[in-house]
Amino acid sequence: MIKQQxxxxxxxxFALIRVIxxxxxxxxxxKLKSFFASAPSMILKNGLGHTLAFCLAKDKPQHKAAISIAxxxxxxxxxxxKTDTNQDSDFIKQLAQTNQATYLMAQTExxxxxxxxxxxxxxxxxxxxxxxxxxx
Numbered sequence: 349m350i351k352q353q354x355x356x357x358x359x360x361x362f363a364l365i366r367v368i369x370x371x372x373x374x375x376x377x378x379k380l381k382s383f384f385a386s387a388p389s390m391i392l393k394n395g396l397g398h399t400l401a402f403c404l405a406k407d408k409p410q411h412k413a414a415i416s417i418a419x420x421x422x423x424x425x426x427x428x429x430k431t432d433t434n435q436d437s438d439f440i441k442q443l444a445q446t447n448q449a450t451y452l453m454a455q456t457e458x459x460x461x462x463x464x465x466x467x468x469x470x471x472x473x474x475x476x477x478x479x480x481x482x483x484x
Contacts, residue, residue, distance in 0.1 A: 356460075359421075363464035366417050367472055374409045377473035383410035384469040395456040400430045400440050415439075417465060418458045427454045 353361070374380055390399045400418065403411035419439045421430040428446065431438040443454060 358425075359461045360464050362421055362424075363417075363461060364468050366420075367415075367465055367468040368435050370409075370413045371469075371472055374413075376409070379408075380410050380413070381446055381473040383414070383471050384462065384466050387414055388459050388466065391455060391462070396451070396458055397440065397444050400436075402444055404440060412436075417461065422454050422457060425457065427457055429437070465477075 370380065371377060387399070390402070394402070396418075400415055403414050415436045419428075419436065422443075423430045423439075427450070428439070428443060431442055443451065446454070
């Protein structure tokens, strides 16, 4: 029997895998958790394009992770076409050149995905911090 996942389940699974990968690579879980807690608000306030451009300019681990998560999700789910170079800046340019309907769909999908990222980042980053302090 083939297991059919809802789109929400796919987002959840994608987010969980990415969060685990990021937390293994980065040591400062507190900054990651803080950034991803505020990322959806940044998008709602400033728009997806501006938020991704801000992240590109900052060039810190949490900002790179946000771009990577959004880019990979949107490309894998065919909301945005993969660029020839796969560079973050080219992805943002391509997003900026899309029509309004595509842009809004990309923004909505990213917001829905980041809600899962935020949940998992909060859950697993806290667990990691607790383990570090308890000596486990």
